[in-house]
Amino acid sequence: MTKHYILQALNADGKSVYIDDVPNGKNCACTCAECGGKLIAKNKGRIKVHHFAHESGNDSIRCSQTALHLLAKEIIAEEKRIPIPRNGQIDFHQTDSIEQEKFMGDIVTDLYANCENRPYIVEILVTHEVDEEKLQKIMQHKISAVEIDLSDKTFESKEDVKVAIYNPQNIKILYDDDTRLISERKEILLNYGLKLKVARGGIVGCPYARAYVPQEFCRECVFCCKEDSENIRCGISLPLLLKPELQNTTNILVNQNKVMFPSEAKQYNESHFGWKMRQAVKHGIMAQMMFSRRW
Ligand code: SF4
Ligand SMILES: [Zn+2]
Structure with a gap:
């Protein structure tokens, strides 16, 4: 299991924030999205990677993975651009709308987007792959879905994560609804x-x-x-x-x-x-x- 730098956290309002967008040290008033523990922002140095650390000193793998998951969703939501399956290949499209953590009755999807009146699902893989049960449900919803694999990579900045997200080699088609259509x-x-x-x-x-x-x-x-x-x-x-x-x-x-x-x-x-x-x-x-x- 890969341990990542904690680059994303929740601010005092519960909003997802990047390490370089908050005040340094305890003044960041941020908490960990996984354990809820208080964080210190270490974003002043020129040599060391800017990151959050738990005040308790306990930066667990689980916390770092949740932070990466949070950052990846935030990047795609900001970019409003998603990979979609198109005639058996990966294509990138601007979205008309995009939602994070969309509850769809029987499943929660990491990202749910619309492009020209067609819905798409994007899943981010950091720890768990989409399992067979979830895949079956996605297929029942008749929505094309892809999974972006960030699980075994290390990232030092938001830009690093963005590059990996939009690299077709990291993207797997989970379900392509085109055949049915x-x-x-x-x-x-x-x-x-x-x-x-x-x-x-x-x-x-x-x-x-x-x-x-x-x-x-x-x-x-x-x-x-x-x-x-x-x-x-x-x-x-x-x-x-x-x-x-x-x-x-x-x-x-x-x-x-x-x-x-x-x-x-x-x-x-x-x-x-x-x-x-x-x-x-x-x-x-x-x-x-x-x-x-x-x-
Ligand atoms: S007749 Fe219809 S299918 Fe044929 S070229 Fe014209 S628009 Fe296309
Ligand atoms: Zn934590």
Whole structure:
């Protein structure tokens, strides 16, 4: 078990505070988040690492681990940026909201955040990994979750901890809800998506391009679900077509087994279509096909 410097504590108001943000010595009026013991701030020296020490002299491993856990949560809450599972990889996203120690009925999560109307869970590993029972509950909540492992590292400053938090090598995907969403969305698209006929190797009335597009464009477009030689299923107007209870699933878009936020999908579609279109025009195949309207 790794013993850490105590870099974070609770001030007189019970607020989580960093060693360099409090007065030196006993004047810091801080207590240990684990044992509640009084702390002394040692933050004056230039050579020694700034840290808290228990007035009693008893700096236990347990107290140091709780302090690290507290600091890590505070850093992520301040940064408002979390790692999330995205198409099987770790991606970092700004959050719209973030809460520490969120009680969710049957579990408490270290951090609970929202990005573009989708919830995410972030767990910090200092002493205990998320066990099977908690993982099952996370899956029942259908919320993607990651675990950041800080257990066997030593840190001398907040910056050290921050670097480790945002290092993908320290992050494990606990549960990725994308797989469920992909199959759910495909099911919805197949039932409710616009069925458009393929004619002359393409779609005559693409609602996105407001023009004829070759069928290969649909294959790449984020709105496309399924194609065969005769029809495609286009999901562009899905949010309008769906019943309110199904509309949540349109907060994400799916293409070729990729999940995207609407903002990512917009970028993806525009860059992809733009490139393809330039190629097509360059080769003189469909010079008349210009997008007349964007999102
Ligand atoms: S799937 Fe995309 S490219 Fe195909 S018709 Fe729909 S919007 Fe147009
Ligand atoms: Zn303590």
